[in-house]
Amino acid sequence: METVLSKPRLSKRILEMKESSTLKMAALSRALKAEGHNVISLSLGEPDFDTPEHIKVAAKQAIDDNFSHYTPVPGYLDLREAISHKFKRDNKVDYSPAQIVVSTGAKQTLANLMLCLLNEGDEVILPIPYWVSYEAQVILAGATVNSIPTSVDTDFKITAAQLEEAINENTKVFLFSSPCNPSGSVYLKEELEALADVLAKHPQIVVVADEIYEHINFTDGHFSIAQLPQLKDRVVTVNGLSKGFAMTGWRLGYMGAPLDIAKACSKMQGQFTSATCSITQRAAIVALGDNLEPTFKMKEAFKQRRALMIELLSDMPGVKINEPEGAFYIFPDFSAFVGKKAGDTVIESVDQLCMHILNTAHVALVAGAGFGNPECMRISYANSEENLREAMARMKKCLSELS
Template sequence: MDQYLSERIKKLSESQTIAMARRSRELQAEGIDVISLSLGEPDLNAPEHVKEAAKKAIDEDWSHYPPVAGYPELRKAISDKFKRQNGLNYSPEQILVSTGAKQSLANVILSLVNPGDEVIILAPYWVSYLELVKLAGGKAKFVTAGIDTDFKSSAAELDEAINEDTKLIIFSSPSNPTGTYYTKSELEGFAKVIAKYPNVFAISDEIYEHINFSGKHESLAQFPEVYEQVITVNGVSKAYAMTGYRIGYIGAPLWITKACDKMQGQITSGANTIAQRASIEAVNTSEEWLSEMCSIFEKRRELVTDLFSNIEGFKTNMPGGAFYLFPEVSALFGHSFNGQEVNNSNDLCMFFMNECHVAMVPGEAFGAPGYVRMSYATSESNLKEAAKRIKIGVEKLLHH
């Protein structure tokens, strides 16, 4: 019956991170102990006071339709957060709360991109950027960086990619899948380029801002010359281990926020009321919680980088943020074991899944074929065991 489906849905790819997670659940259902390094969420739970706020919201009957853009108290809390933590001036009217940062991104992309518009995506990129651009009928163009530059693209490369069809630029810092984050002076370089093209807009996805090991998080919108062109995307999912609450938000020029409000008003309306009330607490959470969480991930980053840099065929860097390691693994291609040929990262991840019972995500999903993404949002013992198994698997692949 697929012939009846729209061209739109036929062109859309299934999220490969979700596909990999499903595969590992299938193996687990067969009783196989699979270590998953494939999921993009903290393994911590939401802070207690946030959970209390959610329970209180139920008891206080926050059960009616909320305003499309979010409760005024939440928009105010987010506006204050932008000021306090990022030095950004977004009035509450410039904030729109959505069902996860994913919906925030969808709102912006669908509100700005016309069919045929070019959208520059800094690669390696988070999977959904490309699919959302496709959904809007836009043409994606990639500016790609590899491990040798710590996955950083330069302002000059960005400048070169922009032409008269360019409408939007999308990137995340810290990045999923690489963990790379851009410094203030690097972002200033981008800002200088973007300011030359007033008809070009930029989405700065800062959802991993609080998982940054090397310094202060910097926002693109801080540079006055691009403030009117930048949409800052953020949310509570990664910072407060609240992925299931589904609350994301944007700060943007008012006309963009209004367009997104209109879009969201026809698709989902306002985000879940209980999650919004809990998010007021989350956004106002003391920085102590954030720094504790960050130091947990930092410790694991050291561990995982150390473990995997000592495995043959894995070329690693030291990621500055988020909770991913994105090693270059092409030295493992062109080998086979037990009838399983490994010619690309997809094959390699399947080999690791079948032979080592470790789930990772192939770099292809992020526009980076010679790489794999490992999430270290899991326990230290899992990370050690995963590295042990992968080492044995690699040994089989290369030397048997």
């Protein structure tokens, strides 16, 4: 006999949580591949390069040197010193080692922050499009999202006036990524100054700047909002090794934060995972050192692929693009295809179009709804030029067959 439970076995928290749309698409494309289809996946948020050699050597050495024990929860002191130095060198920002917490990926850094900063009733301002996990983590922390719309016509960037209008007495955090996942947009110094002038009037707001794509920035240089004096002691800068050093599987993210926030996040992490992997931490000291040559090479490759994607997508009637300035994504607007027909089936949404492209062209993209913008799709160009050309040719054919 089936047991009837008076309450659901699983928590409301998990039952109400959205599945990550990027991970969902990756799973769907793997399933199609397993059926024998030649699927090209442009849905992944990771570099297609291998970790640079000198970093791998440091990890192997760390194993031989028996770095096999628990480490301090916020990370080894010499790693936090290296991060403090990196913040000074690259970002002209002072965070002492005590203000730095190293975590199991920037994803955990952000989760720590949301759990440490937010109470029920608090609001987090997220410019749209935002990275999928921001929304889920804010809701998990019991707070709500207050999102600010943008479009391809404004380069997916918000203005100071929009930010001013969105702020209210419940606003606790302003969270954004630059370069942005999924749009590739980069906020320039003047734009950040304008946003900072607004935020300066509201001292209760903590600014969380996710700079994990810092090294994949095609503008004249990356600018950190933490540099701005009007936001002194209010900015948490989040970063990590996954994107700039092709180290997604190694799991290391970090932040520089005001001391009280750093201590709180370390306490939170101490009850969840403790520190990240000791071997990864030793390798990170080398990764964050002065040999950025492999990182620059990857950036150059992404820049060339961006040019290719712009060329190929510009040649598809109905697809509207802007020029992304960083990361390895482009976020075209596909709304012109909604209402068209594939055979007898009406394409009712860009979400449905994304599934149609997967099932007919065998190209995996990620629908924009999970990023807060249901008119666009995210295309990752962290793939070979050959695959990008083939994927775009298939997609062009698929779109041209809609009537």
